[in-house]
Amino acid sequence: MSEKIISSISKNYAQALVETACENNSFDYIKSQLEEIIEIFKTSNDLKIVLENSSISLSKKIELLDAIFVDKIDLKIINLLKILVEKNRIDEFESIYYAYETLISKYTNQKRIEIISATILNENLKNKIIDKLQKKLECEILPSWQVDNSIIAGLVIKFDDNLIDTSVRTKLENLSKNIMR
Numbered sequence: 001m002s003e004k005i006i007s008s009i010s011k012n013y014a015q016a017l018v019e020t021a022c023e024n025n026s027f028d029y030i031k032s033q034l035e036e037i038i039e040i041f042k043t044s045n046d047l048k049i050v051l052e053n054s055s056i057s058l059s060k061k062i063e064l065l066d067a068i069f070v071d072k073i074d075l076k077i078i079n080l081l082k083i084l085v086e087k088n089r090i091d092e093f094e095s096i097y098y099a100y101e102t103l104i105s106k107y108t109n110q111k112r113i114e115i116i117s118a119t120i121l122n123e124n125l126k127n128k129i130i131d132k133l134q135k136k137l138e139c140e141i142l143p144s145w146q147v148d149n150s151i152i153a154g155l156v157i158k159f160d161d162n163l164i165d166t167s168v169r170t171k172l173e174n175l176s177k178n179i180m181r
Contacts, residue, residue, distance in 0.1 A: 004098040009089065013080065014099030018107060020076055027104045033077045034097045040068070041093065051090045061085045110140045116148050116156040118167070129155070 006014075017034075021027045041048050047068070051061055062082055069078050084090045105112060113133060121129075126145065133141045137159075148156075151167035158164075 004095070006095050006099045006102070007092060010092050010095035010099045011103075013084075013092070013096045014103050017080070017096070017100050018103045021104065022107075027108065030074070030077070031097075031101065031104065033073050034100060037069070037073065037077070037081070038094055038097055048090065051085050052088075054088070058086060105142070108140070110142050111137055111159055112142045112144065113157060113159040114144045114146060116146045116151060116158075116167075118147070118149050118151050118153050120147055121145070133157070 017030055018027075021030045047064075050056060050064065062085065065078060065081050065085065069081065073081075080096075081090070081093070084093060084096075101112075104110075115129065126143070130141050130143060151169045152172075154165075154167040154169075154171075156163070156165045156167050156170075
């Protein structure tokens with residue numbers, strides 16, 4: 001869960017997507033559509049280059065979007081892509097996705113949390129950690145589990161702008177700093 005920079009422009013587009021999703025409770029559907037487009041952009045760097053190229057006419061770009069996405073992606077999302085191309089903001093698409101993801105997490109009272117441990121945790125321990133976090137944060141937890149043996153033991157929990165670090169590595173570093181004073 002690396003730090004994503006979300007522009008105010010992206011937040012505005014994402015807010016419009018959330019309002020669209022609210023109309024028929026299609027939060028997950030829209031999210032999966034956005035993810036599919038991101039995957040297409042990642043696997044076809046040429047597509048993004050073409051869409052960002054100012055020497056290619058807008059009509060050609062629109063034709064290209066229709067040809068690629070018409071049977072795969074919802075018309076409202078295709079129209080969003082067309083608006084982004086028209087306004088030379090297609091480079092904002094991934095940022096719009098992250099802004100949308102953040103907004104729907106708030107709307108649905110969910111929180112994405114990155115949990116880093118020194119070893120692979122069993123399901124029982126994972127469930128206990130999630131239960132404690134859900135009670136403490138009063139929301140549904142959507143965990144992302146990672147293993148980093150350099151933390152030695154303990155957990156590092158990241159969410160929003162918060163960091164809870166109970167790792168032995170950090171405790172040793174803090175002890176070392178205190179001894180050096």
